[in-house]
Amino acid sequence: MPSLELYGCWRSSASQRLQIGLRLKKLPFSYTPVSLDRGEQHRDWYRAINPRAELPTLVVDGEPWVQTLAILETLEETFPEQGHSLLPTTHRERRICRAIAEQINSSMQPLLLPARLRKPIIEAGGQTAATPLEPALQAGIRQHQLHALNDLNTWLASFSGPFCLDSSPTMADACVVPQLDAVMRLGLDLSPFERLVALHRHCQSLEAFAMAAPDQQPDAPNRSSV
Ligand SMILES: N[C@@H](CCC(=O)N[C@@H](CS)C(=O)NCC(=O)O)C(=O)O
Structure with missing residues (x-):
């Protein structure tokens, strides 16, 4: 090993x-x-x-x-x-699994605008972080994520579940669940997206997902004093 x-x-x-x-x-x-x-x-x-x-x-x-x-x-x-x-067995399911993972990786996660993107955008606008561009960016990020969550919810509802595709967890679930945790940290309400809520709940019942949760990490703020 x-x-x-x-x-x-x-x-x-x-x-x-x-x-x-x-x-x-x-x-x-x-x-x-x-x-x-x-x-x-x-x-x-x-x-x-x-x-x-x-x-x-x-x-x-x-x-x-x-x-x-x-x-x-x-x-x-x-x-x-x-x-x-981490991949399903059939070619068709593998393709879909990779497509879901890629959807998160390229169309949702980067558009949460981590610091390395946010800073140059604000600076290119000739402004500092304290100017009105910052609230506009925040609102745009939230709106984009809500649209993307809606699309993802509809997409996943076309598979049998309870994981992204079927009864086995794959790399699609390993990508979707952290994105759901990230948008919840942003304060977005997931409750309109029933398939995503059920997926998140189901995944948390597995030790691999529960132990990987942000609040379980040794560097999480609520654990730093433990
Ligand atoms: N596509 C990359 C994404 C990596 C990424 O965006 N990492 C973020 C944290 S989730 C980061 O390092 N951000 C640093 C920064 O914003 O300065 C991957 O899958 O590894």
Whole structure:
């Protein structure tokens, strides 16, 4: 078994994807928190591991792996017999599973506008964070996420469930659940999206998802004093 070291942050939804995937695959790993709030992703020690200053990084036998979808796919290819399969069995279901994961990865998560995008947008507007552009951005982010949640809810309602596709968790679930946690942190109400609410509840009943939840991480604010 290789040595697996996860560098992540409790509130990084991309880190949470790997937490879920590694646990579904039953692959033991160590966890090193990198604080987004303190900007630790920009520190020299972390840039030496990941020059793009993004989370997460999975260091596998000393080699840094980046981009969660590539990592989840590679874990599945490398350890096909270990734990749960992160991909369904048929070609059709694999395609849909990858499409759902990609929908989260490229059309929802980046448009929560993490600091590295928000700062240049505000600066390009010739303004500082305290100006009216900031509330407009906030409103736009929330509106986009609500539209995207509605589309995702409709899409997933066309599959039997209770996971994204059927009765087995896959990398689609490892991507959707962290995104739902992220939009709830933003204060969005998920209750109109019944399929998504049921999916989230069902996934939390599995240890792999429950242990990967943001508030369960050692660097989560409510746990820092424990
Ligand atoms: N597509 C990337 C997304 C990585 C990403 O956006 N990470 C965020 C945290 S969830 C980050 O590192 N943000 C740093 C910043 O905004 O400065 C992946 O799947 O790994």
